[in-house]
Amino acid sequence: MGEYNELMNCQVKDQLVSRLIALNNKLNLLSPDLVHGDEERAEVQLERENLYAEIKHHRAKGHDGKPCPAARQV
Numbered sequence: 463m464g465e466y467n468e469l470m471n472c473q474v475k476d477q478l479v480s481r482l483i484a485l486n487n488k489l490n491l492l493s494p495d496l497v498h499g500d501e502e503r504a505e506v507q508l509e510r511e512n513l514y515a516e517i518k519h520h521r522a523k524g525h526d527g528k529p530c531p532a533a534r535q536v
């Protein structure tokens with residue numbers, strides 16, 4: 463595909479995606495051997511679901527009710 467287009471960039475989308483990556487990393491680091499591992503994983507998973515919903519909403523109408531111009535990069 464073509465070259466990187468800065469106009470297609472969206473900081474909000476980037477932030478949401480970095481948060482998602484951070485949560486995924488956190489989830490991977492939580493060992494099943496930890497005493498509260500299950501509880502913590504459940505919390506992180508819930509956070510991740512909320513974040514997915516936020517990303518979905520932003521992609522659909524995050525820009526004054528209009529779709530995110532960077533949505534295709536998510």
Ligand SMILES: [Zn+2]
Pocket residue numbers: 472473474475520524525530531532
């Ligand atoms: Zn956006």
